[in-house]
Amino acid sequence: MSKPRAVFLDALSLGPVDLAPLERHVELVCWPSTQPELRLERLQGAAIAITNKIRLDGELLRQLPQLRLICAASTGTDQIDGQACSELGIAVRNAGRYSTASVVQVTWALILELVCDLQTRRRQVLQGDWQRSPVFSLVEPEFDELAGRTLTVVGAGTIGRGVAAVAEAFGMEVRLITSRSSAGELEAALRQADVLSLHAPLTPATRGLLNAERLGWLKSSAVLVNLGRGGLIELPVLVEALRRGALAGAALDVLDKEPPGDELDALNEVPNLILTPHIGWASRQARQRLVAALAEALESEIGSWG
Structure with a gap:
């Protein structure tokens, strides 16, 4: 079975870190950072969006019917429109207590x-x-x-x-x-x-x-x-x-x-x-724990898709 496509909109924000744990679960596309006007283009066709600080608002999310999961590469999720995600059936997961x-x-x-x-x-x-x-x-x-x-x-x-x-x-x-x-x-x-x-x-x-x-x-x-x-x-x-x-x-x-x-x-x-x-938040160990937490979230969510 093919892996779902995931787009990391601001991967550079994690600094030098091993993203291999994510690639075990998804076809990963990484962008160093993403300007607001490029978000829609880059997320087209993706089932999963990963964002640290790039904002994902309701107007954008309503144009991405294929999006099923947003992973926040952070503890907070204030960069994500939670109400819109709830209305659209998009799951939201964060990196938990990694830091x-x-x-x-x-x-x-x-x-x-x-x-x-x-x-x-x-x-x-x-x-x-x-x-x-x-x-x-x-x-x-x-x-x-x-x-x-x-x-x-x-x-x-x-x-x-x-x-x-x-x-x-x-x-x-x-x-x-x-x-x-x-x-x-x-x-x-x-x-x-x-x-x-x-x-x-x-x-x-x-x-x-x-x-x-x-x-x-x-x-x-x-x-x-x-x-x-x-x-x-x-x-x-x-x-x-x-x-x-x-x-x-x-x-x-x-x-x-x-x-x-x-x-x-x-x-x-x-x-x-x-x-x-x-x-x-950014010790070397914390950033790698963040990746591990995202990998766990991906495994759990994708496994529930059937």
Whole structure:
């Protein structure tokens, strides 16, 4: 029996990775990336679409009657019109929890950078400040221990709880916020936070979650990291808070528009703001687990077609 045809619209997004597990189940066509105007042409005749960040909207999907399955090469599926898929009978599968260890690790790398300011320490060494010091150690700028401080995690799923487990090893108090938490619980947890870590999915309910009011609940000594989705934060409000010193620091691994355009130049000038290019998910091991999860989804779905 011939294999169904699958089109991976943005295979380059996975970087150097072995796609052989997918080819065991499908006739795979890979495109490095796909502009919106080329989506329809490239998906013609395909039973399966694979996408990491290429949007698949209802208007497009209604022109692809042969499409039976969409695999999201990601944990989130906000790039796919789920309602249209339900109406059209198109199954949607994602890559599940492949990235937990990677995201937790990068989350803590960013938290520790915000707290310990290792970039400044490195500059001090490179600029000769240590060599010129009259004493053996450069203790300024000062930093604080995490022990006894409070971590608030917004989006306490598998990744969020992994971040919380590391916090407990540091001796921190932990506050977990989920979609079931009340508005009062969210406010209390934000007011208590010394470190705020965002891992919530982007939904209509969470878009702009950190607006001017809620950012105002944070202590001026607090730091935040976002490894969820860029749209969770109203970015201009965050920038203003950092410029005013109303927040001690922030690290963003995600932006609402990716890759960013010229607006990144202005963000690079914001004090105490660290930007990383959406790397949290992308350890070598996580990317190969992602492929394995997609292969499992393909095997399961295709096997049910009869």
